[in-house]
Amino acid sequence: MDRLVSFGANPLISYPAWWSDDGGHFYLHEGSRDGDRLDFWQVDTATGDTTRLVIEEGPAAGRPCFSPSPQPQVLRDGRILWSSMADGWRHLYFVEPGDPRSRRRITAGGWNVVSILHVDEDAETVLFAAAGREPRLDPYYLQVYSIRFDGTDLRRLTHQDLNHDLSLPPRALTQVPAGSGRYPNGTSPDGTFFVAAHEAPDRPPVSALYDRNGRVVTMLEHADAGAAWPADMPLPEPFHVQALDGETELWGVLYKPPGFDPEKSYPVIDVIYGGPQVFMAPKSFGQTTYARYAEGLAAAGFVTLLLDGPGTPGRSRDFWLHSHGRMESCGGLADHVAAIRSLATDRPWMDIAEGVGLTGFSGGGYATVRGMAVHPDFFTVGVSICGNHDVSLYIANWAEMFQGMDAGSRRGLASADVADRIAGKLFLVQGEMDDNVQPSQMLRLVDALVKADADFDMLIVPGAGHGVAFHPYALRRTVDYFLRHLAGRE
DSSP, X not given: OOOOOOSSSOHHHHXXXXXXXXXXXXXXXXXXXXXXEEEEEEEETTTOOEEEEXXXXXXXXXXXXXXXXXXXXXXXXXXXXXXXXTTSSOEEEEEOTTXXXXXXXXXXXXXXXXXXXXXXXXXXXEEEEEESOSTTSOTTOEXXXXXXXXXXXXXXXXXXXXXXXXXXXXXXXXXXXXXXXXXXXXXXXXXXEEEEEEEETTEEEEEEEEETTSOEEEEEEEOOGGGTSOTTSOOOEEEEEEOTTSSOEEEEXXXXXXXXXXXXXXXXXXXXXXXXXXXXXXXXXXXXXXHHHHHHHHHTTOEEEEXXXXXOSSSOHHHHGGGTTOGGGTTTHHHHHHHXXXXXXXXXXXXXXXXXXXXXXXXHHHHHHHHHHHSTTTEEEEEEESOOOOGGGSOHHHHHHHTOTTTTSOTTOSGGGGGGGOOSEEEEEEETTOSSSOHHHHHHHHHHHHHTTOOOEEEEETTOOTTGGGSHHHHHHHHHHHHHHTSSOO
16 A cells, blocks of 8 residues: 655645545645655545555646646546646646556647636546637636547637636635535536636626537626726736747736826836746736735826746746746846836836836745845835745745755845845835744845845834735835835825
């Protein structure tokens, strides 16, 4: 009998587990410490016996939940419908029972399968959501497709050139839905129908019921933007620019202030995260955490932007691994600089002549300090909030998985290593009770800034945790800091 060994205290913290339909087994993933292996297990609930169904090895194969990863499906005949990025894109394969390294390809191409919606074993077809297949579309936009088990008859079932939200209620989809966890809530149990809401950052959702052939059975709901967006504030502006490599397109969203006048000019703030596990720019009309933050700063009179640079997920494996082993690149900081300059060339209302603001929290707090140190003539005002400034002191498996097993040994990675290069106005914000990024992280940076005889400002909010960016006092101080030092007004 095989024995499960986890590098963490509990393998269910990082990876999902779920029951078989008959309750006789449950399934779970186990990732290696370095993130380059993922095992898929079946556990007999009566005996406790375990069977390793799939072995996946390769760069980043075992990083949990960070690159879109469909939940595996175990079919009646024992085959496993599996997804892998072995060829650089996430695609579907069959793994034969008893041969955990076997692979028979189902999908292929320069695009990613994001989720399995339904498997019809009798008709031998798979209903799935994917992104990046349609030319000229935002490569993160989800579309629904069907394909036969043998890889033939690939059909696109949603035809609006927008993102498709496939959860009920919208945006409530988690990786492990209630019940057996086999399919998202927006798909009927027999796969005959599915619900999708097509939308974009500047387009409110329109929900419809589709049949298995992609026919719209009935329209369900048209959302009203007027009820969800300030009347005097322009809707977000999706954009794309060319990356520094001259080939890759980078996608993002601009936010403009209330009463926007293209004849005027506005200071610019880059709202950054830079971590390798999420992409930032929203693809739906509903707001993400960072989108709410960017919109809030825009409401104070700034043009703000969210951009997904190299090192973030949702694209190819090479794009995602750009910052692997060099976390200081922070989601393509150099690409952020080039993108803002490119945007400003035909948007004269973006005032970047005297510098650009930079802010973010957690990984974005680290990226803010790094950006001000590496690009001091461009990012001149920064608000770094609860930043994980020293990866060697941060969550062990996160640091090891994305920086490498020697995460704490390389000089130049910690914010303190570049403190003497910061020339602009820097404001450090930290929650006293942050149990994710402890205050000691910021204080080590403060020590380096003091030794470098650097000017900076600092705020520790008593009782606040990792969400200190949205603490009313911290948020007010952040806005005030940018108004004073970037906009030149109180």
